Amino acid sequence: MYINFFKHWFSLFFMKKEESYALIIAFIxxxxxxxxxxxxxxxxxxxxxxxxxxxxxxxxxxFFLCAFFLLALSPKGNxxxxxxxxxxxxxxxxxxxxxxxxxxxRSFSYGDVLVNLFGILLAALLYSIFRWWQKQKA
Numbered sequence: 001m002y003i004n005f006f007k008h009w010f011s012l013f014f015m016k017k018e019e020s021y022a023l024i025i026a027f028i029x030x031x032x033x034x035x036x037x038x039x040x041x042x043x044x045x046x047x048x049x050x051x052x053x054x055x056x057x058x059x060x061x062x063f064f065l066c067a068f069f070l071l072a073l074s075p076k077g078n079x080x081x082x083x084x085x086x087x088x089x090x091x092x093x094x095x096x097x098x099x100x101x102x103x104x105x106r107s108f109s110y111g112d113v114l115v116n117l118f119g120i121l122l123a124a125l126l127y128s129i130f131r132w133w134q135k136q137k138a
Contacts, residue, residue, distance in 0.1 A: 023072035040105035063119035077131025089120045
């Protein structure tokens, strides 16, 4: 098990160019999320407590974070790498909400975590379908 773990992380240094670009973009998205979490926005309360702008932001930013992590870390679309990326993306979403606990004017939101998770899961599902379709076509 430890050998596979180190083999996986060692292989990050020998990625294809496209996978390296995808990883760089994923890290840029992660930085954007962190910076956005550090900013206090005016009240975003919408109809019935739901704000479409905030929900769309959370869903889409984590969709793209997961999608680029999948392109970089699971180029062949195997299940174990996909699950690793889903867990990695989800842990980042939770850590982002925890970070907001320490930012004045911000707070932890289970709703945001749930919306983030939906974006992550949709990205993983679409990526898995796309990779399965590619294998069927080949």
